[in-house]
Amino acid sequence: MCGIVGLLVKNPAMRAHLGELMMPMLIGMTERGPDSAGMAVFTPPVAESARKYNLYSPEMAAQWPRLADELAMSLGGKPELHVKGNHAIIVSSLPPADIKAWLKTRYPNVHLLSVGRAIDVYKDTGLPADVAARYDFSQFQGTHLVGHTRMATESAVTPAHAHPFTAGEDWCLVHNGSLSNACSIRRKLEREGIVFETDNDTEAACRFLEWRMREGDDLRTALQKGFDELDGFYTLLMGTKDQLALIRDPFACKPAVVAEHDDYVAIASEFRSLAHLPDIKNAKVFEPSPKEMYVWKV
């Protein structure tokens, strides 16, 4: 069991309160996923040449400024740094390949959570309320977010195994369910030169779909290939810089409920996470059909 939540605000006035609106959604999914929680939040994009790098390391808490200084000394430039305990965001206009290679060599224990112009990712072990307090989830601002509460069934409980998973740039995925052919998808992608960071089944789905889009598929075509390729139970919620997407397996083994309102679109595993949204009584609440694609644009 796991819980998923997603929120996209259509009313620009709500962007400043995105985190606040989301908090009851995440807390509502505590029983479905009490061991870890995570959130990807999409903000207005940074400059076209720049990228945000979200980093995680429990050993680095007091040393993020040192990392930023060393990065500047090694590669030049003056990276921007935002720190929240174990988590840091570095904004830099240096080539992403250089930064990734430098991090890997110089700080191999720092986990690179996400890269992109809009995405920030926070994930950690613990009760959703504790994880949210640790990283100030209620203060999030932005256009949309994708969150998850985890009850692990197939791999270890670590921050790296928590969702969302990311691949490429400005792309994330959360999953409720279990994939039965994750290993064969993984072997196929590894032959394409794609590197995995964990043994988690969800990472295979995340990297498969990102690979398809990098190969030129649009989101819908990639999701169609996902239906053909992924075997198992899944409700998948995905975020791009300007879209949320949702699919359920053909047997609808894992739940999802959607609320469409003039001001927002909200998605959760169960209605109890939608019940506290403003004016929910006037939202169109429905269960997404199995094997259908649902895509909402900012």
Added chain:
Amino acid sequence: MESINFDLNSTPLREINQYLHGAPETLKGKSVTIANPNGAHNIAVGLKADLEVTIQGHAGYYAAGMNQLAKVSIEGSAGTGVAENMMSGMVHVKGFASNAAGATAQGGLLVIDGDAGLRCGISLKGADIVIGGSVGSFSAFMAQAGNLVILGDAGEALGDSLYEARIFVRGKVHSLGADCEEKPMQEADRKILVDLLEKSGHADISPDSFKLFGSARTLYNFHVDNAGAY
């Protein structure tokens, strides 16, 4: 009629359910409302008294499960397993119902005004289910007795491995499951349908607009030609 009002924002669910599990003779004839259900699980499960319960919003999983005698009305949608294993009484969902609505129900009437998800009436054992909208795939899977009335369409593999339940469908059937076939509607079947349409508030709908599906009974006994399928 005496009316008792609960609010799930201020009273824990367990307290409300414990009240509803009181002595059936004291609860008989009472009317209970539950405000702010907000998708909570297990609301009004295991009732055994002839009373009326109104859930004023969306219910979570297993609402009114194992119901006996009570009339439970849900003024919103219902999560997975609404009225599962109902024995008698009536459960009315005014919105949509999620998967496995009325699963294994043995008696009583489940009315869903909206759509029902997958596996509606799975292993039905004698209850009646009327769905105002459409049902998802694998509905009435291995249904043994009772009636499923679908005013809209049915998904894939309707009535797979069916025993003796009747399935009335007014819309399109995406596909039939193994051993489920269309049957001529006899006078007795028609009477059952007319009665259920009346009881569920659909008296205006003509029984002639329905088709009847039932078991072809070819899976009842072992047949050597099927050996390869096991």
